[in-house]
Amino acid sequence: xxxxxxxxxxxxxxxxxxxxxxxxxxxxxxxxxxxxxxxxxxxxxxxxxxxxxxxxxxxxxxxxxxxxxxxxxxxxxxxxxxxxxxxxxxxxxxxxxxxxxxxxxxxxxxxxxxxxxxxxxxxxxxxxxxxxxxxxxxxxxxxxxxxxxxxxxxxxxxxxxxxxxxxxxxxxxxxxxxxxxxxxxxxxxxxxxxxxxxxxxxxxxxxxxxxxxxxxxxxxxxxxxxxxxxxxxxxxxxxxxxxxxxxxxxxxxxxxxxxxxxxxxxxxxxxxxxxxxxxxxxxxxxxxxxxxxxxxxxxxxxxxxxxxxxxxxxxxxxxxxxxxxxxxxxxxxxxxxxxxxxxxxxxxxxxxxxxxxxxxxxxxxxxxxxxxxxxxxxxxxxxxxxxxxxxxxxxxxxxxxxxxxxxxxxxxxxxxxxxxxxxxxxxxx
Numbered sequence: 519x520x521x522x523x524x525x526x527x528x529x530x531x532x533x534x535x536x537x538x539x540x541x542x543x544x545x546x547x548x549x550x551x552x553x554x555x556x557x558x559x560x561x562x563x564x565x566x567x568x569x570x571x572x573x574x575x576x577x578x579x580x581x582x583x584x585x586x587x588x589x590x591x592x593x594x595x596x597x598x599x600x601x602x603x604x605x606x607x608x609x610x611x612x613x614x615x616x617x618x619x620x621x622x623x624x625x626x627x628x629x630x631x632x633x634x635x636x637x638x639x640x641x642x643x644x645x646x647x648x649x650x651x652x653x654x655x656x657x658x659x660x661x662x663x664x665x666x667x668x669x670x671x672x673x674x675x676x677x678x679x680x681x682x683x684x685x686x687x688x689x690x691x692x693x694x695x696x697x698x699x700x701x702x703x704x705x706x707x708x709x710x711x712x713x714x715x716x717x718x719x720x721x722x723x724x725x726x727x728x729x730x731x732x733x734x735x736x737x738x739x740x741x742x743x744x745x746x747x748x749x750x751x752x753x754x755x756x757x758x759x760x761x762x763x764x765x766x767x768x769x770x771x772x773x774x775x776x777x778x779x780x781x782x783x784x785x786x787x788x789x790x791x792x793x794x795x796x797x798x799x800x801x802x803x804x805x806x807x808x809x810x811x812x813x814x815x816x817x818x819x820x821x822x823x824x825x826x827x828x829x830x831x832x833x834x835x836x837x838x839x840x841x842x843x844x845x846x847x848x849x850x851x852x853x854x855x856x857x858x859x860x861x862x863x864x865x866x867x868x869x870x871x872x873x874x875x876x877x878x879x880x881x882x883x884x885x886x887x888x889x890x891x892x893x894x895x896x897x898x899x900x901x902x903x904x905x906x907x908x909x910x911x912x913x914x915x916x917x918x919x920x921x922x923x924x925x926x927x928x929x930x931x932x933x934x935x936x937x938x939x940x941x942x943x944x945x946x947x
Contacts, residue, residue, distance in 0.1 A: 524549055528558050540571075544579055561930045568827075573760065573924060577610060577914055578751045585831035589749060590614070598838045603744040603907070604628060604714055607686055610749055610914040611679075625713075631687035632708035632717065634695070635665040639705045642695050647702065651902045652781040654696040660774035662688070670768060678920055681769045682913035689909045690714070693902045694721035700898070715740040718906070723894070735849045736893045740903075742842055743889065746835045746882060747904055749911030751828070755779040755786070759912045760919050761927040769916050776912045777905050786901040786908075789887035792823040793897060796856045796863075805862050813872045823884030824867060825877070835882040843885045846892050857888055 522539040535557045538550045548571045554560055564570045579588045587594040590609050597606055601615075608616045608624045616624060638658060645654050663670065666684060669677045691708055698706060698721075706721040715737045724730035750756070759776040763769070780786035799808045811819040826833055847854055864880050867873045890900050 522547075526558075528560075531558070533558055540574075542574070545581070563932055567757075567929075572752060572757060572927075573919065574922075575751070575915065575918060576613065577918060578749045578911070580751050580828055582826070582828040582830050585829060585834050587750075587834050594746065594834055595838065598742055598745055601745065603741045603748070603910075606745050606748055607910045610910055611682060611917065627683050628687045628714065629708075629710050631684050632691050632710075634688050634691050638665060638692070639695060642692075642699050645699060647700060649700070651693070651696040651700065651899055652777065652905070654699070655692060655902055655905060656774050656777045656781070658692050658696070659685070659689075659777060660771055662770040663768045666770075672766075672768065672920060675921075678769070678917055682917055685769065685773055685909050685913055689906045690718035691721060693899070693906055694718060696902065697722055697896075697899055713737070715744070733893075735846060739842055739846050739889060739893065743839070743886060743903065744907035744910075746839060747886075747907035749908070749914060753785070753827075754782070755908065756911060756915050759916055763916050763919055764924055764927045766926075769913065772916055773909060773912050776908070780905055780908065781901060786904040788822060788881075788883035789890070789904075790897050790900045792860075792883055793856070793887045793891065795822045796859050799859060799863070802859055802862045805859065805866055809863075809866055809870060813870075821863070821867065821878070823887075824873070824880055826879075826881045829879070829881065830877045832879045833881040836880045836884060839882055839885045839889070840880070843889050843892075846889055850892060852892060854888065854892060856891070860884065860888060 522541075523536040524539060525534055525536050527534045535553060537554070540548045540550055542548075551562055554562065562570070577590060579591070580586065589597060589606060590613055592609070592615075597609075601609075604625050605616060605621055607628075608621060638661070641661060642654060642658060645657075662684070666681075669680055671677045672681075695705060698704070703725060706724055708717045709720055710717075712720055712732065716732045719732050719736055719740065720730060752760075755776040758779040759772045762772040762775040783791050799805060808819065808821075811817045812821040843857065847857060864884070867878065867880075873879075887897075887900055890903060891897075895903060
């Protein structure tokens with residue numbers, strides 16, 4: 519914390535208050551308003567917490583104006599090009615990139631925690647066959663504390679780290695099991711001979727009747743997508759995990775709450791909404807018409823996958839994933855009319871003064887759905903893919919909060935309801 523402060527004066531009472539300025543290593547200076555209610559009698563009003571810092575964190579840094587995203591100081595562009603998902607997971611959890619031996623030990627830990635209790639498969643079988651996979655994921659992850667209740671002393675750093683590793687390891691197994699239940703297929707088990715994404719794809723798509731060869735293209739692209747989605751600062755689902763964790767709830771319950779928050783179409787469901795939008799537009803020749811509809815404030819149509827709550831520049835993940843989308847389609851030897859449609863939509867939107875002025879650039883969701891579709895992932899599983907990757911960020915943020923406990927989260931409100939009134943008996947109403 520710096521020595522600087524900002525002095526505010528209440529014009530009604532004439533009282534003044536010094537608000538300390540908290541400065542991080544990067545980013546905007548932040549005012550500490552803890553003393554505001556007790557000194558001047560005011561709370562602050564910030565719907566959606568768009569101007570409120572809820573915590574101090576060393577994990578992820580975003581500069582939305584410059585289009586910067588860094589994990590533990592490392593630019594996302596470098597990690598996407600040179601790293602692997604499990605190496606990034608280690609980085610987010612520990613704060614440093616691993617040595618060769620540290621990475622080997624970490625990969626071994628994750629690999630040997632991928633199995634889930636057999637009763638979890640029984641639990642999953644209790645869901646209706648057409649239940650949404652995110653509903654199943656939230657329920658199953660929330661139940662993990664009942665299956666793995668050993669070593670649940672959250673005051674013990676070793677227990678906390680074990681819980682974090684368990685969730686990173688088991689999330690692909692659970693996701694694949696939810697998909698296979700929906701398909702009516704028998705359960706598949708992780709294979710220790712495969713790496714993280716290879717094992718996931720094998721559990722998703724292998725069937726007993728024939729040999730399944732994991733696509734190296736698919737495995738590599740999934741690893742990239744998981745890196746890009748691993749963490750994103752204090753977004754809605756991460757803030758939910760921290761808020762639930764602040765109550766002392768176990769990490770499985772906290773992450774289950776994060777999954778529920780991610781499910782929302784304005785958050786993790788955005789890539790699914792992009793595909794729905796592209797299908798609605800239907801043809802490249804209709805792009806101009808829908809651009810005009812998007813600009814009409816009286817028209818309910820919105821361009822999905824454009825703009826971001828934080829980025830007021832090009833989402834750095836979008837340029838990486840755009841290149842990957844082209845590579846996937848080329849390597850698989852397939853063409854996708856939706857990709858052509860997306861490219862034309864992007865081109866026109868980036869040249870249109872309306873979108874330039876409002877800084878509505880394509881975000882990561884604009885292309886990820888096209889990639890998932892090309893790799894055979896059904897639309898209902900898109901947000902599940904996001905959840906697998908974001909689990910790393912959730913548990914990293916949860917661990918950080920547990921190491922430096924904060925008070926239970928408790929936002930205030932502006933009450934706008936009725937003032938005090940007397941109860942009227944039923945017969946007199």
